[in-house]
Amino acid sequence: MACQCNHSNLLEETLDVTTIPHSVRHPAILGAISALPVKGTLLLKAPHMPNPLLGEMQDLEGEFGHEVVQDGPSEWVVRICREG
Template identity: 40%
Template sequence: MSRTDLPVTPVQHACGCGDADHGVPELDVRPIPHAIRHATVFGAMSAIPHGGSLVLVAPHDPKPLLAQLADREGPITVTYLDEGPEAWRLRVTRA
């Protein structure tokens, strides 16, 4: 069985709400006011476990944000999924 054939097992939230996570969460920051955009990404990324990923959708290449994120969260890997011009989609993984 290849890695892509493995079943996705939902992970229950520790909060006890009964909901489950499926796949990689996607955060589209384009509608978020610029003044709180970075803080929103920091908060979302802090909820991702080590080895987990978040797909980030941004209106431009977020290199300064990625540097700040690495400083705050430790090592990350970034895979560009789409490179503009209207939206940049990146998979950010906590190492």
């Protein structure tokens, strides 16, 4: 789902996934996404397009969307938002 949240959040945090150990990366990121308040956003910085994670995100309780802010080639930034 495309992100429909207000992106004027000046306090938007960036989560650099390369700083998270690979063995716990997806659970840690999904936990951070789950903790977002309604209309909250998070920038996810990754070394590749996080398609598998975006698929897993749809299994979380709540409604989430995303939009690609930076599409490579060495770094991807994806805005995750909690719609409801």
